[in-house]
Amino acid sequence: MNKDELARQAMHKALQLRSKQNIEYTDSVSIYDVTERIGINEVRFVDIPSLEEMYWKDQKKIIISSHRPSGRQAFNCAHGLGHHMFGHGFCITGVDDGMEPTLGFQPSEFLANTFAGFFLMPKTTVCYGFHCRGWSAKECTPLQVYTVACWLGVGYGTLVNHMWHSLRILSPAYARRLLKITPSKIKQHVLRNEFSRNMMLVDDHWSGRAVDIEVGDVVVLSQSIHCEGEGLENVGECRYGNVFVASSPGCSTRAFNHSYDWKIAVRISRKDYCGRNLFRFDEDPDYEPQKFDFV
Numbered sequence: 246m247n248k249d250e251l252a253r254q255a256m257h258k259a260l261q262l263r264s265k266q267n268i269e270y271t272d273s274v275s276i277y278d279v280t281e282r283i284g285i286n287e288v289r290f291v292d293i294p295s296l297e298e299m300y301w302k303d304q305k306k307i308i309i310s311s312h313r314p315s316g317r318q319a320f321n322c323a324h325g326l327g328h329h330m331f332g333h334g335f336c337i338t339g340v341d342d343g344m345e346p347t348l349g350f351q352p353s354e355f356l357a358n359t360f361a362g363f364f365l366m367p368k369t370t371v372c373y374g375f376h377c378r379g380w381s382a383k384e385c386t387p388l389q390v391y392t393v394a395c396w397l398g399v400g401y402g403t404l405v406n407h408m409w410h411s412l413r414i415l416s417p418a419y420a421r422r423l424l425k426i427t428p429s430k431i432k433q434h435v436l437r438n439e440f441s442r443n444m445m446l447v448d449d450h451w452s453g454r455a456v457d458i459e460v461g462d463v464v465v466l467s468q469s470i471h472c473e474g475e476g477l478e479n480v481g482e483c484r485y486g487n488v489f490v491a492s493s494p495g496c497s498t499r500a501f502n503h504s505y506d507w508k509i510a511v512r513i514s515r516k517d518y519c520g521r522n523l524f525r526f527d528e529d530p531d532y533e534p535q536k537f538d539f540v
Contacts, residue, residue, distance in 0.1 A: 251352060252411070255359035258330055260367060270369040271377075272453025273397045276322045277522045280307060285329060288322060288522040297321050297338040300328040311517045315443055315459070316400030320361055327360030328353070359411070365399055368412045377450050382414050387426040388434070392446045398454065401428045435465060435485055446485065447509070449502045455510040456500065457526075459518065464489045464511070466500060474498035476513045478534075495528035 266283070268274050277288050286305040292312070298321035299308040307325035309318050321338070328336045333353050374393040375382040385393075387401075394404040402424060409420035432444045443462040449470055458464060466472065467486045474497040477489040491513045501508035512526040 248355065251355055252359050255327070255356050256363045258327075259360045259363035262330065262364060263367065269453070270367065271373050273370070273374075273451075274365065275454040275457065276319050276326065276365060276398065277525075278454070280322060280326050281522065285326070290318075290519050290522065290525070292517075292519050295339050298325050299337040300325040300333070300335070302329070302334050302336075305329070311519050314400060315457070316394065316398065316403060319398045320365065320400070320403055323361035323365050324357045326364070327357030330360060331356050333357070362403075362407045362411055366397055366404065366407050366412075368414070370397070371404070371408060371412060371414070374450075378448070382408070383416075384419075385423075387423055387431055388446075390423060391428065391431045392448070395445045395447070396451055398457070401431070435483055436463065436488065437483060447500060449507045451509050455496075455512045457512050457514070458491050459514050460491050460494060460516045462491045464491065469502050469504065470500050471503065472498060472500045472511065474511075475534075477511065493529075493532050493534040494526065496526040497528065 262283070263274070266279055280288055284305060285307055288307045288309065290309050290311040293310050294312045296308070296310040297313065298310070300306075301308065307322055309321050309325075313321065324338070325336075331353070336353070336357070371393070372382050374396055375385060375389065378389070378392070380389045390404055391401050394401050397404065405415065405420055405423045408414040409417065415423070429439070432440050435444065435446070440463060443458065445456060445458055445462065445464045447456055447464055447470065448467040456464065464477065465483065465486045465488055470486070472489065476491060476493050476495050476498045478492045479487060480490050481488045494513050494515050496510060496512040498511040498513070499508055500511055514525045518525055
């Protein structure tokens with residue numbers, strides 16, 4: 246098969262799985278929850294800096310490095326799920342340090358990558374993410390892309406490239422303009438200072454999955470949204486809403502809008518969590534909440 250045929254096969258498999266799992270096109274998806282629901286015995290985060298992701302067919306396991314950003318971890322998990330869906334054998338992906346010779350085009354890796362993109366970011370869902378917020382997907386701003394990427398659970402650059410190369414929503418010139426703006430610049434624009442950790446922008450169009458973050462991550466909630474429960478510390482406000490920092494692990498926090506029936510769970514893990522995904526958001530009564538001098 247050529248690349249176009251492989252891409253169509255991967256897209257069909259991804260959309261078929263979303264349909265079987267009753268995932269609405271208006272919803273983003275937690276790749277970890279789906280993966281463990283459809284037959285993968287274990288998703289585990291490990292302290293291996295040189296690793297991206299490993300799929301272990303015999304044990305039905307997906308291993309993910311805890312050293313990657315959250316969006317990249319999610320894509321890596323979806324990549325491993327792609328190997329599983331296509332019946333591939335033992336597959337391991339390491340960090341490309343430029344020291345090893347490239348192996349050329351590998352159909353199995355292309356299938357897994359393309360499956361991951363279409364499962365996490367199908368065209369109808371991406372377009373809905375912009376449309377429901379009153380934005381144009383074809384003429385989106387960097388901040389708008391960042392907001393939709395947060396909702397989808399993927400990285401900023403990952404979404405731009407997918408909208409360019411796979412979905413054909415963005416023209417090459419416009420995509421290159423967006424890619425010149427880095428996530429760090431967007432965070433600095435929103436928070437008015439430099440911040441190296443993850444920043445999640447959450448509005449009341451968020452649907453389909455919980456807001457999953459780590460201790461030390463920032464969550465910016467729209468002015469209309471309030472939160473209750475432990476784990477998030479209010480550290481100030483910015484032009485886009487109230488700023489919170491995740492201070493302790495657990496899944497008892499909720500964000501909600503008083504004006505209508507909208508609410509979403511906020512799940513917090515330890516920083517650079519290692520262990521089974523099944524226990525990632527467990528509360529720890531002995532954990533000392535972190536204090537942050539942020540704003």
